[in-house]
Amino acid sequence: MFENLSNKLETIFKRLRGYGRLNEDNIREALREVRIALLEADVNLNVVKEFIEKIRARAVGQDVMSSLTPGQQVIKIVYEELAAILGSTGSKIVFSARPPTIIMMAGLQGSGKTTTSAKLARMLLKDGQKPLLVAADVYRPAAIEQLNILGKELGIPVFNGNGTADPVEICRGALTDAKENGCRSIIVDTAGRLHIDEDMMRELKNIKGEIKPHEILLVADAMTGQDAVNLAKSFNEQLGIDGIVLTKMDGDARGGAALSIRSVTGKPIKFIGLGEKLDQLEPFYPDRAASRILGMGDVLSLIEKAQDSFNEDAAKKMQKKFREDSFSLADFREHLMQIKKLGPLDQILGMIPGVGKLKDKDVDESELVRIAAIIDSMTEKERNNHTIINGSRKKRIAKGSGTEVYEVNRLLKQFVQMKKMMKQFSKPGFMKRFGMPGNMLGAGRGMFPF
Amino acid sequence: MLNIMNEKKGISLFKTYRDKFERLKSGLSKTRSGFLSGLTKITGRGRIDEEFFEELEELLITADVGVHSASRIISGLREDAKKNKLKESKDVEQCLKERILSILNSQFPISNFQFPKDSPFVIMIIGVNGSGKTTTIGKLASKYKKEGKKVLLAAGDTFRAAAIEQLEIWGERSGCPVIKHQSGADPSAVIYDAIQSVKARGYDIMIADTAGRLHTKVNLMEEMKKIKRIMGRELPGAPHEILMVLDATTGQNAISQAKLFNEAVGITGIALTKLDGTAKGGVVINIIDELKIPVKLIGVGESIEDLREFEPEPFVEALFER
Numbered sequence: 032m033f034e035n036l037s038n039k040l041e042t043i044f045k046r047l048r049g050y051g052r053l054n055e056d057n058i059r060e061a062l063r064e065v066r067i068a069l070l071e072a073d074v075n076l077n078v079v080k081e082f083i084e085k086i087r088a089r090a091v092g093q094d095v096m097s098s099l100t101p102g103q104q105v106i107k108i109v110y111e112e113l114a115a116i117l118g119s120t121g122s123k124i125v126f127s128a129r130p131p132t133i134i135m136m137a138g139l140q141g142s143g144k145t146t147t148s149a150k151l152a153r154m155l156l157k158d159g160q161k162p163l164l165v166a167a168d169v170y171r172p173a174a175i176e177q178l179n180i181l182g183k184e185l186g187i188p189v190f191n192g193n194g195t196a197d198p199v200e201i202c203r204g205a206l207t208d209a210k211e212n213g214c215r216s217i218i219v220d221t222a223g224r225l226h227i228d229e230d231m232m233r234e235l236k237n238i239k240g241e242i243k244p245h246e247i248l249l250v251a252d253a254m255t256g257q258d259a260v261n262l263a264k265s266f267n268e269q270l271g272i273d274g275i276v277l278t279k280m281d282g283d284a285r286g287g288a289a290l291s292i293r294s295v296t297g298k299p300i301k302f303i304g305l306g307e308k309l310d311q312l313e314p315f316y317p318d319r320a321a322s323r324i325l326g327m328g329d330v331l332s333l334i335e336k337a338q339d340s341f342n343e344d345a346a347k348k349m350q351k352k353f354r355e356d357s358f359s360l361a362d363f364r365e366h367l368m369q370i371k372k373l374g375p376l377d378q379i380l381g382m383i384p385g386v387g388k389l390k391d392k393d394v395d396e397s398e399l400v401r402i403a404a405i406i407d408s409m410t411e412k413e414r415n416n417h418t419i420i421n422g423s424r425k426k427r428i429a430k431g432s433g434t435e436v437y438e439v440n441r442l443l444k445q446f447v448q449m450k451k452m453m454k455q456f457s458k459p460g461f462m463k464r465f466g467m468p469g470n471m472l473g474a475g476r477g478m479f480p481f
Numbered sequence: 482m483l484n485i486m487n488e489k490k491g492i493s494l495f496k497t498y499r500d501k502f503e504r505l506k507s508g509l510s511k512t513r514s515g516f517l518s519g520l521t522k523i524t525g526r527g528r529i530d531e532e533f534f535e536e537l538e539e540l541l542i543t544a545d546v547g548v549h550s551a552s553r554i555i556s557g558l559r560e561d562a563k564k565n566k567l568k569e570s571k572d573v574e575q576c577l578k579e580r581i582l583s584i585l586n587s588q589f590p591i592s593n594f595q596f597p598k599d600s601p602f603v604i605m606i607i608g609v610n611g612s613g614k615t616t617t618i619g620k621l622a623s624k625y626k627k628e629g630k631k632v633l634l635a636a637g638d639t640f641r642a643a644a645i646e647q648l649e650i651w652g653e654r655s656g657c658p659v660i661k662h663q664s665g666a667d668p669s670a671v672i673y674d675a676i677q678s679v680k681a682r683g684y685d686i687m688i689a690d691t692a693g694r695l696h697t698k699v700n701l702m703e704e705m706k707k708i709k710r711i712m713g714r715e716l717p718g719a720p721h722e723i724l725m726v727l728d729a730t731t732g733q734n735a736i737s738q739a740k741l742f743n744e745a746v747g748i749t750g751i752a753l754t755k756l757d758g759t760a761k762g763g764v765v766i767n768i769i770d771e772l773k774i775p776v777k778l779i780g781v782g783e784s785i786e787d788l789r790e791f792e793p794e795p796f797v798e799a800l801f802e803r
Contacts, residue, residue, distance in 0.1 A: 177647075184642075258545070
């Protein structure tokens, strides 16, 4: 999508060569494309309109810097403004000075409240904030049972009122229970509701009145469309929320709802849900979300993942090898195995800008195994110097690894290409030419596995 | 249209029809009020000009009709206006109604369930997490049970905590037995057992629950393909319906969901849930226009009768009725 937007903007600005500044006319055309991109990402129309105005004001009269093409410059402005609206830094849960810290979860049906409650409890447990989970959803069949099971799995107590049908009473009991058992935090899972439902909203208010939460988190589905604005507004006006958790971000939704919700409530997005497993809750980073809404891929998350799984010394060694052009097939193999460690390949690829669209194709993880097999069938000498691999050696390698000669050829070709690319990467100033914000790749340069 | 109904089938039917229509109307009240007040404002200005079309397009986009479908509808309206030499903007309203209706009608009447004559009817329910699969199954089961059918439910969501229990509660409420395994079991095995049971005990209808899965998860999509394969192997022709349950508040991602689920197992229809909770029912138009997949069921309220077969005409009428 970003590639798309980027290309469209390039076409629009092609005529611009020779002009020194961006003007009203050419900006208008470009902003139309930006507008469509944002609408396709489900950003609310009114939010888009406001946003576009801001961009217009900033973009008009900008010097077209020599290092940037105008299209990229517009994207840079859009990106910066997006990140600015989404909030400058990630914000966390504020713990009460006098525990327990009480957190109340609210949201529409099916947004992921129960799962998120459990995930959050797990996170708090790790932070040393001994949590108590409270099952106050007495309506959905088996909702309490669901939380019981999740709590058991995590080794976190769940207070469920033992059959009490009144959520407010359950919450009251939970407060006492938490104090008796020395819990430092309480997470209350409430019933899901459509925000039109006044009875239910009243019940939420009653719960709020009873437990006086320090933090009310609105759980919202990242796939929500134009209605995100109404939902956020009605929860915020009627209940008053302190933060937002955006769930199901592991799909391919671009998450424009984040922008809509943030701009109507002004409240920070604190966490994002990235899967069904209980450890898949992460802090929200505005700059990454901005890239995603624009379809730019999540380079920063990828780098962090890489940093987690890569040994830093090994990475430095690798970087040196790239610079000195002594990167060998043996190193390549090691690298591939590290990539495998990063996680499912399709997920990794999705995070790289421009590769997002590749996701349509099947990413075959077994391909990595085949490549490793081919390299394993080479002699030490061949691995360290691929240029000596001639026709008869190729035949032998193919036979040894149970592959075909054309596969060996393909691997060698890819290897040479990659070597070339990595040499480029390791040169200083490479990313600058792409008009990316300075910090985008800086941290990961040289560790970048592709 | 209502008059025709009246003459043809008598007053009593008209009454139930009217009652059904009112329910639909009130279920769509959120969508309608947002859409209509916008429309009234735009058509109220009188003249048909560039600004008029632009505002109308924006109105459609805010109803989640989608950028592409909206622009297609608008360019159609421009033609209508030119051809019929329309001068007043309120005349366009009728054209808009017809345009929307023609999109919705394009996938109708295949929208209705086709019950096989001499075999049990197997429905496979799929969708992303939290779209409302289990609730939809519960309502469908109650509905068929009331019609006197013998219904079996299969607890194919063995992954999510308490999903089996949730379906069992629906089974109890509707009086339909549930075939289940332990949590964490292979869903295909559950389905296998359920099909055997359907064959042995002569059920009319089997409804299979599956775990919610995001359409981008390759492994989970493979698992779903396997479930479908098992059904077909054990009962030729099954599943007869593969319904994708879609939350009506979903935005443009609905298209991606429907596309990928369709590629994986072939969707025969969509059940659009929680339509009463959103002001943006336009996603119906978007899906049918972009993907040519029929919307078969819509959920416009909590009660069992509020899960109903989707019919374009009453839907559009309810949307436009002031």
